[in-house]
Amino acid sequence: xxxxxxxxxxxxxxxxxxxxxxxxxxxxxxxxxxxxxxxxxxxxxxxxxxxxxxxxxxxxxxxxxxxxxxxxxxxxxxxxxxxxxxxxxxxxxxxxxxxxxxxxxxxxxxxxxxxxxxxxxxxxxxxxxxxxxxxxxxxxxxxxxxxxxxxxxxxxxxxxxxxxxxxxxxxxxxxxxxxxxxxxxxxxxxxxxxxxxxxxxxxxxxxxxxxxxxxxxxxxxxxxxxxxxxxxxxxxxxxxxxxxxxxxxxxxxxxxxxxxxxxxxxxxxxxxxxxxxxxxxxxxxxxxxxxxxxxxxxxxxxxxxxxxxxxxxxxxxxxxxxxxxxxxxxxxxxxxxxxxxxxxxxxxxxxxxx
Amino acid sequence: xxxxxxxxxxxxxxxxxxxxxxxxxxxxxxxxxxxxxxxxxxxxxxxxxxxxxxxxxxxxxxxxxxxxxxxxxxxxxxxxxxxxxxxxxxxxxxxxxxxxxxxxxxxxxxxxxxxxxxxxxxxxxxxxxxxxxxxxxxxxxxxxxxxxxxxxxxxxxxxxxx
Numbered sequence: 001x002x003x004x005x006x007x008x009x010x011x012x013x014x015x016x017x018x019x020x021x022x023x024x025x026x027x028x029x030x031x032x033x034x035x036x037x038x039x040x041x042x043x044x045x046x047x048x049x050x051x052x053x054x055x056x057x058x059x060x061x062x063x064x065x066x067x068x069x070x071x072x073x074x075x076x077x078x079x080x081x082x083x084x085x086x087x088x089x090x091x092x093x094x095x096x097x098x099x100x101x102x103x104x105x106x107x108x109x110x111x112x113x114x115x116x117x118x119x120x121x122x123x124x125x126x127x128x129x130x131x132x133x134x135x136x137x138x139x140x141x142x143x144x145x146x147x148x149x150x151x152x153x154x155x156x157x158x159x160x161x162x163x164x165x166x167x168x169x170x171x172x173x174x175x176x177x178x179x180x181x182x183x184x185x186x187x188x189x190x191x192x193x194x195x196x197x198x199x200x201x202x203x204x205x206x207x208x209x210x211x212x213x214x215x216x217x218x219x220x221x222x223x224x225x226x227x228x229x230x231x232x233x234x235x236x237x238x239x240x241x242x243x244x245x246x247x248x249x250x251x252x253x254x255x256x257x258x259x260x261x262x263x264x265x266x267x268x269x270x271x272x273x274x275x276x277x278x279x280x281x282x283x284x285x286x287x288x289x290x291x292x293x294x295x296x297x298x299x300x301x302x303x304x305x306x307x308x309x310x311x312x313x314x315x316x317x318x319x320x321x322x323x324x325x326x327x328x329x330x331x332x333x334x335x336x337x338x339x340x341x342x343x344x345x346x347x348x349x350x351x352x353x354x
Numbered sequence: 355x356x357x358x359x360x361x362x363x364x365x366x367x368x369x370x371x372x373x374x375x376x377x378x379x380x381x382x383x384x385x386x387x388x389x390x391x392x393x394x395x396x397x398x399x400x401x402x403x404x405x406x407x408x409x410x411x412x413x414x415x416x417x418x419x420x421x422x423x424x425x426x427x428x429x430x431x432x433x434x435x436x437x438x439x440x441x442x443x444x445x446x447x448x449x450x451x452x453x454x455x456x457x458x459x460x461x462x463x464x465x466x467x468x469x470x471x472x473x474x475x476x477x478x479x480x481x482x483x484x485x486x487x488x489x490x491x492x493x494x495x496x497x498x499x500x501x502x503x504x505x506x507x508x509x510x511x512x513x514x515x516x
Contacts, residue, residue: 056376060386317372333362 003120004030030123034112042262043074049262049312056316081258084251089152092248096150101249101256104143108263111136115270116190118280118296129190130182133271134175137226140264141167144235144245147257151248159244163235166326167226173334174222180215180338180345181205181275190274197278200285204278211344216276218338220307223268225330227261229311231318232326239320269307270300277303401464402483404457406497410442410476413450417468417477425461426468429454431502442474455497460490 005026008014014022047062051069054061066072088094114129116122126132141164148160182188184205185196197203205212225232236244246257273279280296282289321329387394396402413430430450440448469477487493 052380055384056379058379058382058385060384060388063388313373313376314369317376318369329365332358333365 004033034123035109038109038112038263039259041266042259043078045262045265045308046077046258047071047074048308049315052309052312053316056313078255081255082252086251086253087248089248091152093150093152096146097248098253100143100147100150101246101253101260102143103146104140105256105260105263107136107139107143108260108267110139111267112263114190115267115300116194116274116279117300119191121280121297122191125189125191128188130178130188130193130271130275133267134171134178137264137267138167138171140260143260147249148245151245153248155241155243156245156247159235159237159241159247162241162323163228163245166228166232166235166330169327169330170222170225170232170334173330173338174219174226176335176338176342177215177219177222178271178275179342180212183342183345183349184208184212190279193274194279194281198281198286200281200287200289201278201283202285203281204276206276209345209348211341211348212276214337215341215345216272218334218341219275220272220310222330222334223272224311224314225326227264227268227311229265230315231321233315233320234323234326237320265308265311266304269304269311272307273300273303277307279303396481396483400481400483401466401479403459403480403485404462404468404495405478405480405482406455406457407476407478408452408455408497408499410444410474411452411455411497412442412446412448412474413452413455414473416471416473420467420471422465422467423461423463425458427454427456427458428452429502431504434503442476444474446474451500451503453498453500453502457495457497459485459493459495 008026008029017025047070050073051061062070062073064070065076088097111133113123114126114132116125144163144167145160148156148158148163151157181193185193187193187196197205201207206216207213228235234240236246238244241247246254249257280300282292282294282299413428415428415430418424418426418428430452433449433451442448464479466479469475469479485493
């Protein structure tokens with residue numbers, strides 16, 4: 001946001017504007033940029049998911065819209081969804097029903113505020129950045145359970161309940177896995193975490209010590225569950241619950257759920273990138289390449305997209321877990337492993353300054 | 355306790371195994387045929403829309419009798435003695451004037467039983483399979499070109515019902 005403020009001050013007579021406008025305008029501009037980024041990114045990810053799933057199943061996926069490999073398919077789909085009739089079931093709770101997609105989207109969108117795209121490209125480098133991310137990520141649960149309840153549909157309610165149970169459970173091992181990194185860095189700020197990993201691939205936390213190496217996998221697995229991706233997609237299990245919590249949604253509201261899902265995928269991939277894969281820092285060690293050659297936002301986006309690709313890859317590789325298996329994995333596998341990792345990192349940081 | 359760790363190990367190993375399978379499939383060529391632009395080669399003896407070469411048709415009505423769904427409708431009349439003699443392409447003299455030869459493709463079951471008895475081999479099944487129309491009536495194909503020369507009650511010449 002600082003760089004945007006500096007850019008805005010280059011406008012003539014900007015300093016003569018009232019103080020309130022001068023403080024709000026950078027926020028407005030940066031949020032509009034983020035909104036455009038989120039929308040484009042989500043549409044790109046939807047297209048990517050369809051292509052990857054198609055090729056993994058020896059199909060082709062969308063091929064016509066836009067010419068080259070159906071690149072405009074998501075745009076066409078988004079337009080179609082926006083033009084569709086917006087149906088609110090007669091028995092639904094209209095207020096909650098309308099609020100739910102907005103809340104889910106806000107949860108996904110506000111997480112972008114602290115994602116460090118580059119050294120200067122971060123909307124706000126909060127000193128509690130990662131804590132803020134954990135808090136905002138659980139905002140989506142409220143929207144999901146609200147959607148499930150307000151739809152007045154048994155499948156939607158089941159989906160909402162399952163989603164709430166799953167996301168709340170998986171937040172605990174995910175947060176503890178994040179703790180491993182926080183212990184190493186000693187700060188919750190996203191930029192501090194990235195700066196601690198500067199200097200090439202061997203400095204990334206995933207390769208620093210065995211505990212953070214495993215911590216990456218624990219966090220990645222739990223983040224899959226947090227964004228309701230297969231193999232943890234039981235809240236929207238299409239073979240069991242029609243579509244889960246967004247069964248009754250249509251048109252633009254459904255589009256918001258869809259957008260939020262893919263935005264969330266990028267957010268958790270971005271968090272994993274920041275924490276374990278060195279964020280916007282370059283891959284090559286600093287001894288060989290002293291200066292950063294590729295711009296930070298490009299590196300960050302590529303790393304995050306790589307993780308998003310792995311998410312999609314896993315989706316088409318693994319079958320869905322049963323509810324009890326899901327809880328088993330969370331409480332009996334992920335949580336003990338994460339606790340052991342935190343203990344190990346604690347020992348290391350006390351007795352061996354890694 | 356050992357079982358617990360074995361289960362975790364198996365979970366990890368099978369996850370990577372399944373990922374390896376999907377990774378291989380990511381690079382196998384697609385089996386999709388981009389239908390309207392690419393088309394599958396039909397088998398040699400594929401059966402689709404019926405076609406009647408009306409110049410060779412002698413109006414014998416054997417196809418009508420063979421058809422299990424009664425989708426062929428023929429009306430003929432006797433050609434007069436003073437009319438010029440005409441022959442089908444295999445030399446069979448055409449004694450009857452076929453002035454109605456309708457095939458209702460909505461009824462056709464593509465069994466091809468009608469094409470075998472045809473003495474002049476004028477009724478064939480083509481490979482044309484894309485003939486969707488907006489009106490059901492357009493699926494009744496009229497092959498006859500001649501008009502009846504004599505006013506006769508049409509009932510008399512109608513093909514016997516099965």
